[in-house]
Structure formats: structure tokens, C-alpha cells
Amino acid sequence: MSTQSPQAPSARSAEARPAEARPAEPRFIDSVSLVAGREITMRLRSKAFLISTGILMLAVLASVVLGSLFGGQSDPAKVAVVGAAASAVEGNPALDPVPVDDEAAGEQLLRDGEVEAVISPEASDPLGIAVTGLDQTPSGVVQALAVVPTVELLEPAAVDPGLAYLVAFGFGIVFFMSAITFGSTIAQSVVEEKQTRVVEILLSTVSARALLTGKVIGNSVLAFGQIVAIAVLAIAGLMLTGQKVLLGGLGDSVIWFVVFFAVGFVMLAALFAASAAMVSRAEDMGSVTTPVTMLVMIPYFLVIFFFDDPTVLGIMSYVPFSAPVGMPVRIFLDQAEWWEPILSLAILVATTALAVALGERIYRNTLLKTGSRVPLGEALRG
Structure with missing residues (x-):
């Protein structure tokens, strides 16, 4: 008498059931959209973000007003x-x-x-x-x-030095504050998720690549929106204060600044996230993000102290980390040829692609490692 194994139907059912009951894995684009939307919503609800944005707007208005006072662009x-x-x-x-x-x-x-x-x-x-x-x-x-004597200049400046300083300061402070604000936000978010082990739950739903991409895109959208709002505010302020001559010279440089910032911030965001993933405690975040922070601070100080030095500005406009500030200032001062912004942007795009690839590798290899700081070499090797 032969008996049929009672486990056979069960085994067949077990083979068939997972295929039927297994939930569909979310697409990469859906995961990225979910993470990016979460980042945007959290930032818009943050009082610190809203306050910092307001302060930045006031700084831009102050620059426009000072330009009106010192630039001599008022109506007769x-x-x-x-x-x-x-x-x-x-x-x-x-x-x-x-x-x-x-x-x-x-x-x-x-x-x-x-x-x-x-x-x-x-x-x-x-x-x-x-x-x-x-x-x-x-x-x-x-x-x-008033009767004044005739004054002749051997090498007349194309732009008033005081006005050039204000424009350089404006580009520098906007780049510095926006990059630091959103870069620190990304780093803090990564460390908090590791410290609370929330990242383990997130990785059960989305991949590390989707998580990093969503964070970068979400914060980049906010940073880009902030920059566009500042540009619109500055242009409106120039029109209301009657600085039409300055507006005509500043328009091209503002557009290029927005373009350079949009690309450059993606690079910085990836580096901030990758650096923060190497530690598991908020107390250690400063030690790993300091090199990236210096890459943001150095262009700010260079453009403030060397705004009237064509050589320094020329070098800055081709170094990827300072190009978002150096090139727009050169365009405003009419020191750049038509092809230079295009070449500088191409270098920045290539550097950004490399930084994102390295950042994604470090982020993926260190995201689940807790305890002491992960050395850079180990983070790259995986």
C-alpha cells in the first residue's frame, strides 16, 4: 500500500503562495519620491528653517538698500x-x-x-x-x-569698487548660508536615523541608494527654491529702489549663480550625507563634516577679501567648490568671456557626478555600521 506524502501539496502551495502573496517591490523612483517628500515636509515644518530663511531674506534686502545708497543708481x-x-x-x-x-x-x-x-x-x-x-x-x-575740478583716472574701474564688494558679499553670504543650512540638515538627519536605528527599518523598505537620492533631491529642491526666491526678491528690490543700471548688469550673473548653485549643492549634499554616515553619534558629526564645511567657508572668505583681484577670481571660477561664487562675480565685473561659464559649469557637473558616486558608495557601506567612527579607507572598500 502506497501512501502519498501529505507534505507534497503543502510544499507546492508554499512554492506558489509567496509568488502570489509577496507584495510588489516599490520602484526606485517611487522610493526616491517618498523620501524626498518626507524631507521637504519636515523642513517646511521646522521653525529653525523658516527663521534662517527669513534672516537670509533680510540680508538680501539690506544688500539691495546699501547698493542703492552707495551705488549712485537713484533717479535724478x-x-x-x-x-x-x-x-x-x-x-x-x-x-x-x-x-x-x-x-x-x-x-x-x-x-x-x-x-x-x-x-x-x-x-x-x-x-x-x-x-x-x-x-x-x-x-x-x-x-x-557744487563746482568740482576735472578728475581723470589712468585705469578707471568698470564697476564702482563699493558696489562690487556688495555684490561679491551678497553672492558669498547666500551661497555660504544656504549650503551650510541644508548641508547640516542632511548630516543631522543621517546621524539621527543611525543613532535611533530608524535606518534599519527604512532599509527594509527602500534601498540605501534610494534613501540617499531622496535626501539629496529633497533638500536640493528646498535650497534651489530658496535661491530662486532670493533672486526674485533681489530683482524686485532693485526695481523698486530705481537701480535700473545695476539691474541690467546683475541679471546675467544672478541667473548663472542660480544654475551653478543648483549643481554645486547636489555635490555638497552628497558629501555631507556620506560624511555623516561614517559616525553613529551626534557628538561625532562635527569631526567628519568639518572638511566639507571648510569647502563651503573658503570660497566665502576668498570672494570677500579678493573680490577685486582678477587672478584669484579666475582661479575660483574653475575650482568646483568655489565656482558657484567666483564665476557669477566675474560675470558681473565683465571679466569672463562668453565660453568661460560654460566650461566652468562642465567641470562642476563632472565633479558633481564623481562626488555623488563616491558619496553613494561611502553612504551604502557605512550606513549600518555602528560604534566608533568608520575610517575613510574602510568606507570606500566596503
């Missing part, structure tokens, strides 16, 4: 001119004359706020004119009428 002052006094104002680019019949008509315009001062003939004055203000001396009008 309107003045009421009486009779023969028009000859003293004619051809003066700082004054916009409004002819009137007599002093009474000019004073009425002054009281109505239509003009800043009244200029009328005065026989007893050495210049033959008199200036009338409303409640205080119209210093701008008086300065525009």
Missing part, C-alpha cells in the same frame, strides 16, 4: 527752475529741471512734494543762483550744483 532729483537759473542746471545728469514762471510757483510745487528744491536767480551769490528747500537743506541738490 526733480527741481523747480526759475528763469535764468536754468543755465546752471542744464546738462546736469543728477538734476531733473521743472521750469516755472516765478518763485511762488516753484514754492508751491515744493510744498506739494512735486520737487525737492527750488533754484532761482540770485545776483548776490557768486554762482548767480539760490537754492530753496522745504524743511531742511536739500543736500543732494546742493552737492549736484
